[in-house]
Amino acid sequence: MDPSQIADPIITGLLRGGLYALMALGLALVFGVMNIPNFAHGDFYMVGAYLAFFSFTAFGLGPILSIIVAMFGAFILGVLVEKGVFYTLRKRSKKNWVMNTFLLTLGISIVLQNSVKMLFGANYRGVTAFWPGTMQIGSINVSIDRIVGFLIAIIAIAGFWVFLSKTKVGRSIRAVSQDETGSQLVGVNLNWIHTLTFGLSCAVAALAGASLLSITPASPGMGLTPLYKSWFVCILVGMGNVGASIWGGLLLGILETFAYMQFGAGWQDAISLAVIILILLFKPSGLFAKKGVKSALE
Amino acid sequence: MEKKGTFDISRLNGYLGKLGLKPLGFLLIILLAVIPLIITDQFWIRLLTSTLMMAALAMAFDFSAGFININNFGLAAFWGLGAYTSGLLAVNLGLSPWLGMLAGALAAAVLGFLVGLLTLRLSGIFASCMTWFVALALMALTTNWVELTRGSSGLSTPYLVDSLSNIPYYYVMLIIAIGVLILLRVITNSHIGMAFKAIGQDKQAAEASGINFVKYRIFNMTLSCALAGLVGGFYAHYTGVITPTMMHTSNTVEALAICYVGGRGSIWGAILSAFILVPAMELMKGMMEVRMIIYGVLLILVMLVYPAGLAGLCNALYKFMKDKGLFRKFGFVSKNVTGRS
Numbered sequence: 211m212d213p214s215q216i217a218d219p220i221i222t223g224l225l226r227g228g229l230y231a232l233m234a235l236g237l238a239l240v241f242g243v244m245n246i247p248n249f250a251h252g253d254f255y256m257v258g259a260y261l262a263f264f265s266f267t268a269f270g271l272g273p274i275l276s277i278i279v280a281m282f283g284a285f286i287l288g289v290l291v292e293k294g295v296f297y298t299l300r301k302r303s304k305k306n307w308v309m310n311t312f313l314l315t316l317g318i319s320i321v322l323q324n325s326v327k328m329l330f331g332a333n334y335r336g337v338t339a340f341w342p343g344t345m346q347i348g349s350i351n352v353s354i355d356r357i358v359g360f361l362i363a364i365i366a367i368a369g370f371w372v373f374l375s376k377t378k379v380g381r382s383i384r385a386v387s388q389d390e391t392g393s394q395l396v397g398v399n400l401n402w403i404h405t406l407t408f409g410l411s412c413a414v415a416a417l418a419g420a421s422l423l424s425i426t427p428a429s430p431g432m433g434l435t436p437l438y439k440s441w442f443v444c445i446l447v448g449m450g451n452v453g454a455s456i457w458g459g460l461l462l463g464i465l466e467t468f469a470y471m472q473f474g475a476g477w478q479d480a481i482s483l484a485v486i487i488l489i490l491l492f493k494p495s496g497l498f499a500k501k502g503v504k505s506a507l508e
Numbered sequence: 509m510e511k512k513g514t515f516d517i518s519r520l521n522g523y524l525g526k527l528g529l530k531p532l533g534f535l536l537i538i539l540l541a542v543i544p545l546i547i548t549d550q551f552w553i554r555l556l557t558s559t560l561m562m563a564a565l566a567m568a569f570d571f572s573a574g575f576i577n578i579n580n581f582g583l584a585a586f587w588g589l590g591a592y593t594s595g596l597l598a599v600n601l602g603l604s605p606w607l608g609m610l611a612g613a614l615a616a617a618v619l620g621f622l623v624g625l626l627t628l629r630l631s632g633i634f635a636s637c638m639t640w641f642v643a644l645a646l647m648a649l650t651t652n653w654v655e656l657t658r659g660s661s662g663l664s665t666p667y668l669v670d671s672l673s674n675i676p677y678y679y680v681m682l683i684i685a686i687g688v689l690i691l692l693r694v695i696t697n698s699h700i701g702m703a704f705k706a707i708g709q710d711k712q713a714a715e716a717s718g719i720n721f722v723k724y725r726i727f728n729m730t731l732s733c734a735l736a737g738l739v740g741g742f743y744a745h746y747t748g749v750i751t752p753t754m755m756h757t758s759n760t761v762e763a764l765a766i767c768y769v770g771g772r773g774s775i776w777g778a779i780l781s782a783f784i785l786v787p788a789m790e791l792m793k794g795m796m797e798v799r800m801i802i803y804g805v806l807l808i809l810v811m812l813v814y815p816a817g818l819a820g821l822c823n824a825l826y827k828f829m830k831d832k833g834l835f836r837k838f839g840f841v842s843k844n845v846t847g848r849s
Contacts, residue, residue, distance in 0.1 A: 247633050298812050308633050309577060313768065314811050320761060320804030328797035434757070438644060441637065477652060483645040490638055491626055 218350050219467040225356050227463020228363035232418045233436050234443035234455040235367060236411035241449050242387040243407045246296065246311040250319040251415050251440060252433025258284050258416025259428035260326060263335050266423070273340035277362070280420035281413045288412030291318060292405045300404075319433070327430040336427025359421040366417055367456055374452070383407055442486045448496025457498070527690050533776060540682055544675045553674040555790050557746070560678075560685040561739055563782035566766040567685075567775050568735040571692050573764070574773030575701065576728050577708035579636045582623075582643025583763055586616040586733040588755035589646060590740025592657060595665035595750055605668045609741030616737020617730050624729030628722060632708075640757070647755040660752055668745035677746050684742060685779070688735055692775045695731075704728055705773070758800075765803040768810050771817025780818050 233255065240248050261280035265271045271279065295314055299307075341354040374380040385393035386403050394400055418436065419428075426432060439462065444451075447458035462482065469481035489497070524534055544553060565587060572580045580586075590612030597603040597611055623642055627635035650657050657663055669676045695701060703724050706714035715721050744750050766785055770777030785806075789799045810817055816824075 247637075295808060295812065302812065306577070309579070309636075310811055310815075312633060312636070313579070313764075314808055316761065316764070317804045317807035317811070320800050320807070324797040324800040324804065328801070438641075445634075445637070477648075480645055480648040480652065483641050483648065487626075487638065487641055487645070490630065490634065490641075494630060494634065 219471055220464055221347055221350065221352070223464030223467035224460055225352065225360045225463070226467060227460035228360040229418045229422055229459075230436075230439050230443055230462050231456045231459025232363040232366055232414055233440035234447075234459050235370060235452060236414035237440045238444050238449070238452045238455045239383075239407060239414075240411040241444065242452055243383055244296070244311075244404050245308055246315065246408075247308060247449075248411070249312060249315040249437070250291075250322060251315075251411070252435070252437025253319045253322040254284050254288065254412040254415040254433075255419035255436045256326065256428065256430065256433040257287060257322065257412075258419030259423050259426070259432065260330065260335070261416065262420035262423050263337065263428045266337055266340070276340075277417065277420040280416045284416030285409045285413040288409040289405055291412075292408040296404070296408070297401065323430050323433065330430075332430060334427040334429045337424050339424045340421075353424075355421075355424045359425070362417065362421045366414065370414070371453075379403075379406070439482075442482060445486055446489055446496060447498045451496065451498060454496070454498035527694060529690070529693065537686060541679075544678055550674050553678050555787055557674065557678045557681045558790075559782050559786040560681045561743065562763065562766060562786050563779040564681075564685045564688045564739045565736060565763040566770065566778035566782055567688050567692055568732045568739070569760075569763045570767045570770070570772065570775055570778050571696070571735075572728055572732045573767060574775070575696060575704035575708055576725055577632045578627075578639075578725075578729070579632075579764065580729070580732060581636045581640035581757070581760055582646070583639075583732075583736050584757065584759035585643030585646040585755040586620060586736040587740040587743070587759070588650065588750070588752070589619060590616045590737030591744035591750045591754060592650060592663070592740075593737070594741035595663050595744040596656070598666050598745070599663065605666060605741075605745040608745070609738055612741030612744070613734045613738035616740065617734035620733025620737075621726060621730045623733070624726040627729075628725065643755060643757070643760070647752055650752040650755060657752070662749045662751040664749050665744045667748055668742070681742060681746075684738065688739075689776065689779065692735075696775060700724070700727075762803065765807045769806050769817055771819025771821075772815070774817070774819035777817055777819030777822075780822070784818075 233251065236254075237248055237251050240246050240251075258280040261283040262276045265276040265279040266273065295318065296311060299310060299314065339353065339355055341358055343354045344351045345354055345357060346352075372380075374384055382393065382398045382403055383406070385396070385398055386400065386407075390400065393403075415436075419432075443455055443458035443462050446462065447454035465485065466478045466482055469478040473481065524531060529537075540556075543556065547553065565583065569580060569583050572578045590609075592612075593615040594605065594608030594612035597608050598605055603611065619642075623639055627638045630638060651660055653659070668680065696704065703714070703719045706717065706719055707721055707724055711721060740754075743754070766782050767778050769785065770779070770781030785803075789802070792799050814820065
């Protein structure tokens, strides 16, 4: 077998997977810390793409600045949503929390998606390229945008890792994810941590959406695919396992590329769905199950 | 002393109670049955038919969501599976649409049984995700298997009856919807419903009190999916063309929103909210986005402010009137009347 036959899908898969990992990171964070299975994660990705599109085309900001604007916009939106919806529910009742918040995020997703559709219409809005040009890796040509997107994902993930393990706020977030009551006892402000976590998760999703703008143009329904892909990754590695979601993302990227090359377009989703169903059946706690991390089992 | 042959409202009440109905609900059903005699406008008849269809779907959804606490996120796919099974059998084998509807229900039941079996180990939210993934896979399969399903260009199916009028369809759907209502009410009012609720609230406690978790959960999933498949079989021969988009998550979301606005775990609340929401949404035709935003906002509001939904509101109103003695005042017999569950 020709070595490039193996190497090419792996390279494409890795480039694809970096952004899946970034998306999954946000989802895992919110699930781990707040116990919210976020169904609206893909819509913050979409909001990020729209914000980047308008800052890039209408306001003529540079690519980097557009992506930063998208991140901040989504962060603020996330904070508002947390304060308006989840904080209200937490005050009222914490009974059946996981299922109730799941439905709430569903409502948020519908509202966000359709508000965007109403404001900007259903047509695609994309840019040809943030950074025009292609690069030769091995035997395939890859657009610079994909490589920059991958680099952004790696930098963001590394930044997150430093933030979570080295700073005081990051440690508080991890403390809350391990034990809410315990963290309150040592003086962590729970409300603040929850709001911050949700905002950060939205910002990360928007970052992914913004940096992929030239590859997947902005449209109201664009969030569904990244949403279920990040769900896949989280289930693949074990829900709420923030560290392992990086490997899961890369793995899914490679898996999809192989499926695409073997069976043709359209089938890669069916294949990855089949894989995830098998994972849920035979290893519901995920590939990298870790003690203390919530699992899919009762 | 009651005389033979005289109309006795409390006895009627007793019979209806066995079917899980109340006199008011019975009156409304009779009203629905005579509506085509009053309104002959085809637009309204079609609208009422689709309302009843959404109501039946929402009831099937409620049967899982409100009792065993699993939101069947793939309901639309089971609906679509019923439609495609029935449609394909009619097109390829010439099977009668009436039998096709049953075949659709059967196919959905088999898949529901399998999904129920496979998700036994998973907790509520992951079981919901699993149904969703199965639905996404099914939709991808239907879209891509062009040789069998004609893909996204849609499959033309024969009509159920040889008539241009929509009234026969209306009656078929009405019978299905009432059948679903009575079936689910009878089941959930019996000890089985209790077992479902116990499982939904706390699996371990339920098993400790001797409830066969496996049996009840699989039974619930199977029945809920079978009903969705039955409605799907009807839909296939009602519209005459089915496309894979009917399996899209947004259709599940519509049933879900109707179910939650109506009040989770009541079954009949779903009909009530369907009759308020679906026509209201239809009148806003062309404003699909506004429609969906309203669904989303309603869902958020119900969850945040009043989780009991419309059914809870009606029950509160009923209790209020009963406490004030308003029923006796207007001559209703209140001996056998208990609050709707």
